Amino acid sequence: MFEHTIGKRSEKVKNRVERGAVKKFAEAIGDLHPIYTDEENYSRNIAPPTFPRVFDYGSIEELNLPNKGLIHGEQNYHYERPLFVEEEIICYAEVDDYYERSGKSGNMGFLKVKRYGEDPEGRLIFSEEQVVIITEAVRKGMTV
Amino acid sequence: MTGLKDLQVGESLEEITLPPVSRLDLIKYAGASGDYNPIHTIDEEAEKAGLPGIIAHGMWTMGNLAKLFTPYYEEGFIQDYSIRFKGMVFLNDVITLHAVLDEQGEEELSFSVRASNQDGRDVIKGNVVFCKRLITAAT
Incomplete structure (x- = not known):
């Protein structure tokens, strides 16, 4: 039911790796290393690898996911370099794939969304x- | 602490066992990540979703697991981090973080990583490629 969204892409959104947000995020995962926050002893502070969870990636037209009942199946990150605190990141998202498989709890939908972060010059x-699993019960409850 | 360069294939990074998962941990992560799905914080909503109780955000566990590598960020960075979510994490679960070195390349170190609960079951599992290239100059 999401096949038609494959290849659809969001608009690009400008984000900032906010210092305060990095500190709060590092605290929330109990990762209290000074490399994230100490400006005096590090020439540059970085953000934890799962920090991109925080960014705004815009919205993909026609992709209306329910906000309940989704299962996060897989998550992969690839970095060309770490994220630097206070830098600007241009973010967008794209539907990479969607397919359905029958399993023990009915017909499951697998939605693969790719997200990107670039520097202002367009370098990745x-x-x-992200692979999101959408159960049949959830899809039945949706009106599309 | 010894550096990653001294680690041999088959050896592990020092394991970390987290304190029992608390509601406050998950409320904090919801606030810090912007993921306010109520099955992670509100009992009634978790029950309505057919769960026995609130469950941790998968990304909370994945975020925690990466900290095994934090002591080494002056030697390089996490280039690839891939995870499959295998099982749910409930309140008061005691999660232990593991990483084993699988392969040692010129520039890259490949690890198997996982987080397990108090019953020894893996809740998340995957791989980390740590790149030993140092990012020094700003571009």
């Missing part, structure tokens, strides 16, 4: 791939 900094 990171990409991520």
Whole structure:
């Protein structure tokens, strides 16, 4: 039911690796290393690898996911280099694939979304791939 | 602490066992990540979704697991981090983080990583490629 969204892409959104947000995120995963926050002893502070969760990737037209009942199946990150605190990142998302398989709890939908972060010159900094599993019960409850 | 360069194939990074998962941990992660799906914070919503209780965000566990590598960020960075979510994490679960070196390349170190619960079951599992290239100059 999401086949028609394959290849659809969001608009690009400008984000900033905000210092305060990095600190709060590092605290929330109990990762309290000064490399994230200490400006005096590090020439540059970086963000934890799963920090891109925080960014705004814009919205993909026609991809209306329910906000409940989704299962996060897989998550992959690829980095060309770490994220630097206070730098600007241009983010967008794209539907990479959608397919359905029958399993023990009915027909499951697998939605693969790719997300990208680039520097202002358009060079890739990171990409991520997320596989979301949408159960039949959830899809039945949706009105598309 | 010894560096990653001294690690041999088959050896592990020092394991970390997290304190029992608390509601506050998940409320904090919801706030820090912007993921406010209520099955992670509100009992009634978790029950409505057919769960026995609130469950941790998969990304909370994945975020925690990466910290095994944080002591080595002056030697390089995580280039690839791939995870499959295998099982749910509930309140009061005690999660242990593991990483074993699988392969040692010129520039890259490949690790198998996983987080397991108090019953020894893996809740997330995957791979990390740590790149030993140092990012020094700003471009």
